[in-house]
Amino acid sequence: MTASTLHLPTDFETYSEARxxxxxxxxxxxxxxxxxxxxFCTFVPTELIYAAGALPVGLCAxxxxxxxxxxxxxxxxxxxxxxxSYGFARSDTCPYFYFSxxxxxxxxxxxKKKMFELLGRYKETYVxxxxxxxxxxxxxxWREQILAFQRKLEDFYGISISEAEIRTAIRRKNRERRALKxxxxxxxxxxAPMSGYEMGTRLDAGSFSFDxxxxxxEIETRTAQVRAAWECGKxxxxxxxxxxxxxxNAGVREKILRTVEELGADVVAFDTCNGIREKLLPxxxxxxxxxxxxxxxxxxxxxxxxxPNDGRLADLGQMLEEYAVDGVLEIVLQSCHTYxxxxxxxxxxxxxxxxSYLNLExxxxxxxxxxxxxxxxxxxxxxx
Amino acid sequence: MMxxxxxxxxxxTAAKVVVLRGKELVERFVLPTGWxxxxxxxxxxxxxxxxxxxxxxxxxxxATGYGRQSVDFADRSVTEITCHGRGGRYLMGRDCTxxxxxxxxxxxxxxxRGTASSFLMNDKCSAxxxxxxxxMANRLAVDLPELFTLAAAGKPLAISSVCTVFxxxxxxxxxxxxxxxxxxxxxxxxxxxxxVAGLCTRHGxxxxxxxxxxxxxxxxxxxxxxxxxxxxxxxxxxxxYAGALGAALIAREKLATSEGKRDA
Ligand code: SF4
Ligand code: SF4
Numbered sequence: 001m002t003a004s005t006l007h008l009p010t011d012f013e014t015y016s017e018a019r020x021x022x023x024x025x026x027x028x029x030x031x032x033x034x035x036x037x038x039x040f041c042t043f044v045p046t047e048l049i050y051a052a053g054a055l056p057v058g059l060c061a062x063x064x065x066x067x068x069x070x071x072x073x074x075x076x077x078x079x080x081x082x083x084x085s086y087g088f089a090r091s092d093t094c095p096y097f098y099f100s101x102x103x104x105x106x107x108x109x110x111x112k113k114k115m116f117e118l119l120g121r122y123k124e125t126y127v128x129x130x131x132x133x134x135x136x137x138x139x140x141x142w143r144e145q146i147l148a149f150q151r152k153l154e155d156f157y158g159i160s161i162s163e164a165e166i167r168t169a170i171r172r173k174n175r176e177r178r179a180l181k182x183x184x185x186x187x188x189x190x191x192a193p194m195s196g197y198e199m200g201t202r203l204d205a206g207s208f209s210f211d212x213x214x215x216x217x218e219i220e221t222r223t224a225q226v227r228a229a230w231e232c233g234k235x236x237x238x239x240x241x242x243x244x245x246x247x248x249n250a251g252v253r254e255k256i257l258r259t260v261e262e263l264g265a266d267v268v269a270f271d272t273c274n275g276i277r278e279k280l281l282p283x284x285x286x287x288x289x290x291x292x293x294x295x296x297x298x299x300x301x302x303x304x305x306x307x308p309n310d311g312r313l314a315d316l317g318q319m320l321e322e323y324a325v326d327g328v329l330e331i332v333l334q335s336c337h338t339y340x341x342x343x344x345x346x347x348x349x350x351x352x353x354x355x356s357y358l359n360l361e362x363x364x365x366x367x368x369x370x371x372x373x374x375x376x377x378x379x380x381x382x383x384x
Numbered sequence: 385m386m387x388x389x390x391x392x393x394x395x396x397t398a399a400k401v402v403v404l405r406g407k408e409l410v411e412r413f414v415l416p417t418g419w420x421x422x423x424x425x426x427x428x429x430x431x432x433x434x435x436x437x438x439x440x441x442x443x444x445x446x447a448t449g450y451g452r453q454s455v456d457f458a459d460r461s462v463t464e465i466t467c468h469g470r471g472g473r474y475l476m477g478r479d480c481t482x483x484x485x486x487x488x489x490x491x492x493x494x495x496x497r498g499t500a501s502s503f504l505m506n507d508k509c510s511a512x513x514x515x516x517x518x519x520m521a522n523r524l525a526v527d528l529p530e531l532f533t534l535a536a537a538g539k540p541l542a543i544s545s546v547c548t549v550f551x552x553x554x555x556x557x558x559x560x561x562x563x564x565x566x567x568x569x570x571x572x573x574x575x576x577x578x579x580v581a582g583l584c585t586r587h588g589x590x591x592x593x594x595x596x597x598x599x600x601x602x603x604x605x606x607x608x609x610x611x612x613x614x615x616x617x618x619x620x621x622x623x624x625y626a627g628a629l630g631a632a633l634i635a636r637e638k639l640a641t642s643e644g645k646r647d648a
Contacts, residue, residue: 356502371489375505378465382501 006030006099009092019093026099029055034210035157038100038123040085041108042278042301043130045146045294050169051161052153055210057096059103061085062251064364066093073118079336080363081248082111089122097123102156104149106130108305109338126152132306134299143295166290172212174282179216181279183223186230187268188323192241193230196267197257203274204250240383241324243269245316245346246331247339250274251364256331259369260376269323271316277302280315304338312342313349320353326383327356329376334363356382387640388443391632392428392458393467393625394451397487397514398598399424400628403437404636411435412625421451429457444639446631450488459639464627469493469500471630472594475620480592483584483609483617484626485599487514490580492587504587510548512579514599519548520572523555524565531569532602538566540574551575573605581612595619596626 006027012020030036035054039046049056066087067080073090074083088094097103102124105116119125128145131138154160180203186193202222209215242265249257249272257267270276278301287293302312319325328350332339343359350357358379362368386406393400395417403411413431417424425447429439437443439457447455448467455461464486472482473495482493482500490513493503510516521531541558545551558568584593593615599605600623610617622629 351502358502361507371505374463374465375503378463378500378503381463381466382499382503 009098011092015093019095022095023098026095030099036096036100037153038097038103040103040112041106042273043106043108043298043303044104044128045149045298047166047169047173047283047294048146048150048153048161050172050212051150051165052157052159054101054153054157057100059085059088059094059097059100060248060250061088061094062248062253062364064251064366066091067364074115077335078115079109079111079247079333080251081333082115084251084364086115086119089119102126104128108303109336111335130305131299133308134306139292139295139299142299143291146291146294146298163290166294167285170283170285170290170293174285175216176212177279177282179219179223181276183219184270184276184279186223186226187270189227189230190241190324191234191239192266192268193226195261196242196244196270197253197261199267200250200253200257200270200274240265240326240380241268242266243271243316243319243323243325243328244275244331245271245328246343247333247336248272248274249331251333252331252362255366255369255372256329256360256362256376259373260329260380263373263377263380265327265380267329269319269325271312271319273301273303277315304342309342313345316346316349317353320350320355325355327358327379329379330357330359332359332361334361388437389632389635389639390432390437390439390443390445391467391471391628391630391635392425392445392447392449392452392455393464393627393631394421394424394447394449394455395464395487395598395627396450397518398624399428399449399451400625401428401432402625402628402632403432404629404632409629411437412622412628414624417451421454422456424451425455425457428455444635446635446639448627448631450486459635462631462634465491465493465503465505466500467627467630467634468596469495469503469630470498470633471626471628472596472623473498474629474633475596475622475626476592476594476618478592479590480594480618481584481587481590482594482596482626483580484597485512485514485576485580485595486597487518489513490583492584492589494587494590502587504583506579506583509546511546511551512576512583514597516548516551516576517572517599519552520555523552523559524569524572526565526569528599529602532573532604534566534569535573536570536604538564538568538570541567541571543571543575546579573608577605577608577612580609584613589613589615593617594623594626596623598624600624 037049037054037056038059039056040059046056061084067083069091070083070087089097105125105127107113107130116125116127131141281300283297284293330343347357389404391402399415399417401413445458447458447461448464452461468482468484479495484491490506491503493500506512521528543551543554595617600619606617606619
């Protein structure tokens with residue numbers, strides 16, 4: 001797409017101010033020649049996108065608004081994240097989707113995998129085939145998929161990506177991972193130095209930027225500030241410390257995370273893909289084969305779409321200790337089968353370690369806020 | 385005078401109130417919940433004053449239940465899950481699993497070391513709750529006690545829908561087909577028992593199971609649930625007061641003045 005063919009959506013004038021601003025910002029970026037690739041999942045190796053001189057933008061949606069539009073094509077009993085992401089695309093209301101050059105899907109869960117087929121009607125959708133186990137055959141296959149994705153980027157933009165460019169991208173992304181991990185690990189401080197609600201919100205803001213170094217510096221500064229403030233203002237307040245696990249939770253942050261903190265708990269740890277999960281393991285910079293290094297890293301993300309997924313329990317066990325967790329709050333988005341089933345193991349694991357466990361199944365609507373609040377309050381009372 | 389501890393369980397269909405003087409249960413009553421929880425709370429305050437338990441110094445109040453936030457004069461509010469767990473434990477005299485079939489929702493609560501340690505609640509839908517029974521009783525033009533009497537004399541007809549609205553049309557279908565009211569009633573109770581038992585199995589049950597909430601007065605329901613779960617279900621005569629009792633006990637434990645603590 002050349003700059004001269006850039007149009008705004010037909011309904012642009014009716015959009016809210018914030019949304020219009022988002023569209024104009026992206027349009028300006030594109031007019032300045034930027035390449036933009038939309039992604040939906042942490043399994044997609046963004047190093048390759050950076051190496052192609054493009055900007056990866058996350059298209060997972062967290063709002064209820066576009067769901068009605070999605071339900072024109074998709075079944076109602078589908079994960080709200082999938083519906084919302086699709087709904088934004090279908091209704092031309094997400095600037096990032098709208099101005100993406102193409103989008104990258106992945107065969108993670110069934111709902112998303114099949115949604116991508118429909119999504120292709122609105123925007124070129126390239127799908128990476130993710131194997132669901134972690135043996136040698138899967139690794140070899142995934143390495144091939146990564147190579148194929150590189151070819152896709154090269155063909156699409158008419159460029160060639162050098163190994164040196166990939167290595168640079170790996171170093172930049174590793175630095176970002178380290179910075180984000182250190183920020184999230186502030187939750188290990190006891191008492192908690194900041195609310196989990198704020199932590200999550202800050203992580204969302206500013207994700208995906210061309211200026212990775214600038215972003216890292218910002219996060220590192222913030223981390224140092226929070227730590228310093230904690231050192232001098234230590235209080236001895238005693239609130240239950242919670243770990244949040246399960247599905248991506250940005251869409252229910254208000255009604256669950258904010259509520260539970262208002263009720264008197266601290267959310268200190270996030271075992272989620274919008275939390276620390278993808279940040280735990282860097283890409284091996286020493287590996288002479290960059291594709292093998294990427295394949296190994298991205299196959300080792302402990303998401304429930306993988307089977308078996310024992311690594312998640314191992315991570316969880318470590319986090320329970322390191323963050324001095326009192327209770328585990330598992331959030332399952334409606335109709336997310338992999339997390340819903342896997343919660344069997346999580347509950348068993350957590351209770352065997354003497355921690356309280358609460359499983360909440362929910363969607364992006366406000367219909368269950370009253371019930372959720374009661375459950376959260378009762379959950380905290382069990383820890384008194 | 386000895387301090388008093390008042391527990392108020394403001395549920396979606398009825399408000400239950402108990403007064404403990406030290407360790408002794410000196411007053412209890414039930415009021416229907418009207419349109420406004422706030423109004424019901426005022427009525428409760430009135431009733432308390434009339435029976436010689438005027439609010440004020442020396443009396444501590446804990447509110448629980450669906451309308452707990454509407455009890456302005458409460459010293460504290462605690463969720464119905466914790467209160468039912470505590471009250472059920474008190475009535476049984478030992479750790480147990482408390483099953484509360486409420487008007488609005490049903491919960492299974494594990495009580496360990498005297499207090500609720502984990503719980504499971506039904507989903508948004510009213511199937512498997514008192515509400516479901518109420519709607520179906522309405523359809524059959526009987527009240528709840530009559531529904532249970534009918535059911536005891538019937539052979540359950542299948543009501544398989546998990547959704548209250550669809551289940552209601554199944555009942556209408558049975559009525560239209562000329563089925564015996566006893567059999568329909570038995571089918572309705574069976575459907576609730578099945579949902580509740582399902583919730584119990586998912587959560588896991590301890591040695592002792594106590595049924596609390598308004599429905600524990602129905603011996604038929606208790607019997608059906610025992611059979612489904614394959615173990616005795618205990619229903620204490622004061623079971624409907626479990627939430628209010630739990631609230632009063634928490635008031636005594638957490639809000640007692642040092643003097644009150646000595647009394648207790
Ligand atoms: S939960 Fe798993 S599949 Fe879903 S976005 Fe996160 S990593 Fe991808
Ligand atoms: S939350 Fe579950 S169902 Fe939804 S996109 Fe992620 S893995 Fe799929």
